[in-house]
Amino acid sequence: MTDEELFLTALLGCTRSELYTHPPTLTEEQKLELERMKWRRAAGDPVQYICGFTEFLGHRIEVGTGVLIPRPETEVLADEVIRELKTDGQGEHFILDIGTGSGCLPVAIVKALPNCRAVALDISAEALVFARRNAIINGVGSRIECVKRDVFWFVDETSHRFDAVISNPPYIPTFMLERLPEDVRKEPASALDGGPDGLHFYRYIIPAAQRVLKTGGLIALEFGDGQRKELENLFAQTGGWDKIRIIKDNAGKSRVIMARRSAAVS
Ligand SMILES: C[S@@+](CC[C@H](N)C(=O)[O-])C[C@H]1O[C@@H](n2cnc3c(N)ncnc32)[C@H](O)[C@@H]1O
Structure with a gap:
C-alpha cells in the first residue's frame, strides 16, 4: 500500500x-x-507510528512514540516458539519475554496456545503501556502479566520457573545507531542499542536463562545479521544446552537461535 x-x-x-x-x-x-x-x-515519522498500529502474525498491535515497531523477522521467532510448544507434549506453558516492547511476542504466542501464560518484562514504562493495551485488545489481558523491571535485576529476584524464555533484545552495535535510516532513529535507542559489539544482552541472558528455566525448558533468541557465530559460541561457552538450532528468516538470513536447558544443569 x-x-x-x-x-x-x-x-x-x-x-x-x-x-x-x-x-x-x-x-x-x-x-x-x-x-x-x-x-x-x-x-520522518514511521508510517506505523502515524497510523498508530501495525500487524504481527495477523494480530493488531498498537504502537507509537516510545515503543519499537514489531518487525516481520520477529514473526519467525513467534512462529517457531508456537510450533515447538504445541508439540512438546505439555498441556500448559509459562513463558518469560525479556524486552517485550509492544508485547507482540507474548500476544501472538499466548493467543495461539490456550493454556499458555506469560510474563512480559520491559524496563520502559512507555513500552509497557502499549504491551498492556495490546494484550487487552487481543483478548489475552488476563494471561499476560506486564512487569516493569530491568532484566539485569529480574532474573535474580524472581521465584518463577518458566517453560520458555524468549527475547528479541537490543542487538545493534552502538556505533551503528547513527547510521540507521531516519525513521528507525525515531524509535527508542534503548530498544536498539546492544552495546559496543551488539552482544551485551546475550552475554547476560544466555547464562541467566538457565537459572529461571525448568529442566528441558526452551530458550529462543532473535539476533542480528552476522551475529550467528558469536551466539553459537556463547551457548557453547555457557554449556548446559541441548538441541541448539538456528532458524532462518524469510530472507534466508540466520535470525533465531533455539535450545533446550539440559538436565545436567544443577
Ligand atoms: C528490540 S526491542 C524488542 C521489542 C519487542 N519484543 C519486539 O520484538 O518488537 C528490545 C526491548 O528491550 C527493552 N529493554 C532494553 N533494556 C532492557 C533491560 N535492561 N531490561 C528489560 N528490558 C529492556 C527495550 O525497552 C525494548 O522494548
Whole structure:
C-alpha cells in the first residue's frame, strides 16, 4: 500500500479495496487529519507510528512514540516458539519475554496456545503501556502479566520457573545507531542499542536463562545479521544446552537461535 492508502485505511477504518469500490468523501476534520499524517511522514515519522498500529502474525498491535515497531523477522521467532510448544507434549506453558516492547511476542504466542501464560518484562514504562493495551485488545489481558523491571535485576529476584524464555533484545552495535535510516532513529535507542559489539544482552541472558528455566525448558533468541557465530559460541561457552538450532528468516538470513536447558544443569 502507498503511504496515502495506509493513512486513509487507518483514518476511515476500511480496507484498501473499499477505498476504490466506495471512494470516500472526507469531512473537513478528516482532511485536516490526513494532511497532519502526511506532514508527520515528511518529517520522518514511521508510517506505523502515524497510523498508530501495525500487524504481527495477523494480530493488531498498537504502537507509537516510545515503543519499537514489531518487525516481520520477529514473526519467525513467534512462529517457531508456537510450533515447538504445541508439540512438546505439555498441556500448559509459562513463558518469560525479556524486552517485550509492544508485547507482540507474548500476544501472538499466548493467543495461539490456550493454556499458555506469560510474563512480559520491559524496563520502559512507555513500552509497557502499549504491551498492556495490546494484550487487552487481543483478548489475552488476563494471561499476560506486564512487569516493569530491568532484566539485569529480574532474573535474580524472581521465584518463577518458566517453560520458555524468549527475547528479541537490543542487538545493534552502538556505533551503528547513527547510521540507521531516519525513521528507525525515531524509535527508542534503548530498544536498539546492544552495546559496543551488539552482544551485551546475550552475554547476560544466555547464562541467566538457565537459572529461571525448568529442566528441558526452551530458550529462543532473535539476533542480528552476522551475529550467528558469536551466539553459537556463547551457548557453547555457557554449556548446559541441548538441541541448539538456528532458524532462518524469510530472507534466508540466520535470525533465531533455539535450545533446550539440559538436565545436567544443577
Ligand atoms: C528490540 S526491542 C524488542 C521489542 C519487542 N519484543 C519486539 O520484538 O518488537 C528490545 C526491548 O528491550 C527493552 N529493554 C532494553 N533494556 C532492557 C533491560 N535492561 N531490561 C528489560 N528490558 C529492556 C527495550 O525497552 C525494548 O522494548
